[in-house]
Amino acid sequence: MSIRDAFSLEGETAIVTGAAQGLGKQMASGLAEMGADVVIADINYANAETTATELDGETDVVPFEVDVTDESSVEGMVEEVTDQLGPIDVLVNNAGIVEQSPAEETELDSWKRVLEVNLDGVFLCAKHVGIQMLERGEGKIVNIASMSGFDVNVPQKQASYNASKAGVSMLTKSLAVEWADHGVRVNAIAPGYMRTDLVDEVLEENPEMEETWLENTPMGRLGRPEELRELVVYLGSDASSYMTGSTVVMDGGYTAR
Numbered sequence: 001m002s003i004r005d006a007f008s009l010e011g012e013t014a015i016v017t018g019a020a021q022g023l024g025k026q027m028a029s030g031l032a033e034m035g036a037d038v039v040i041a042d043i044n045y046a047n048a049e050t051t052a053t054e055l056d057g058e059t060d061v062v063p064f065e066v067d068v069t070d071e072s073s074v075e076g077m078v079e080e081v082t083d084q085l086g087p088i089d090v091l092v093n094n095a096g097i098v099e100q101s102p103a104e105e106t107e108l109d110s111w112k113r114v115l116e117v118n119l120d121g122v123f124l125c126a127k128h129v130g131i132q133m134l135e136r137g138e139g140k141i142v143n144i145a146s147m148s149g150f151d152v153n154v155p156q157k158q159a160s161y162n163a164s165k166a167g168v169s170m171l172t173k174s175l176a177v178e179w180a181d182h183g184v185r186v187n188a189i190a191p192g193y194m195r196t197d198l199v200d201e202v203l204e205e206n207p208e209m210e211e212t213w214l215e216n217t218p219m220g221r222l223g224r225p226e227e228l229r230e231l232v233v234y235l236g237s238d239a240s241s242y243m244t245g246s247t248v249v250m251d252g253g254y255t256a257r
């Protein structure tokens with residue numbers, strides 16, 4: 001197979017959760033550019049619709065309303081997407097939230113909310129898309145973890161987020177090992193600070209944080225969301241055929257220090 005063919009997603013169907021904006025939107029655009037039909041699966045249907053219209057081009061890009069924390073909603077997504085676009089070849093588990101507060105002041109509800117979206121959501125989507133992939137004996141899953149799953153970033157206090165993302169990397173390894181001999185590969189991406197709405201919201205409340213972040217990032221800048229496109233295509237295509245269970249860090253050198 002040529003390298004060009006290995007990276008191609010021609011004729012494949014991909015779901016990207018939380019793709020209405022931010023990193024998910026950029027990754028969806030990368031998968032579409034390489035030939036996949038892409039489902040913009042998000043709890044915010046209005047945004048998903050706008051994004052799908054924007055990205056719709058050579059391939060089908062369709063919006064879908066899903067709550068990744070709700071098992072029946074996830075099951076419905078798998079069923080409807082399969083009816084509409086055929087079986088799912090690529091799943092990108094990207095939907096995620098962050099809540100920041102010192103651990104001793106964090107309400108249990110807040111802790112649970114973060115874990116529910118960031119970890120239960122990845123599990124539920126991987127499980128139900130995984131059932132179909134295992135039946136077909138093929139499929140690629142890419143989970144969006146974070147450098148916060150390896151390093152305790154400062155100055156923000158976000159124990160629930162950090163723990164959830166460490167969980168995503170370990171869940172990635174666990175699924176990868178369980179499904180390795182069934183043709184289903186599971187990898188993760190751990191981005192560093194990328195300039196998205198989620199990050200902008202945090203910086204709006206705490207503008208002084210950016211200075212600390214930049215000081216701690218050897219490359220001296222935040223990442224651009226579109227810089228994730230090539231990596232998700234690599235992990236979602238045959239180009240990464242001997243990779244499973246890896247979390248690939250892309251953080252401008254932050255965790256290398």
Ligand SMILES: NC(=O)c1ccc[n+]([C@@H]2O[C@H](COP(=O)([O-])OP(=O)(O)OC[C@H]3O[C@@H](n4cnc5c(N)ncnc54)[C@H](O)[C@@H]3O)[C@@H](O)[C@H]2O)c1
Pocket residue numbers: 017018019020021022023024041042043044047066067068069094095096097117121144145146147190191192193194195196197198199
């Ligand atoms: N931005 C960064 O610097 C950064 C760094 C490391 C990891 N990440 C991770 O990347 C992912 C995307 O981050 P982002 O910055 O693009 O965030 P974002 O807030 O811009 O986008 C997240 C999307 O997820 C959707 N979503 C939230 N809850 C959902 C649910 N229950 N079901 C379905 N969709 C839901 C939101 O509607 C939104 O469209 C997250 O998992 C985040 O933790 C981001």
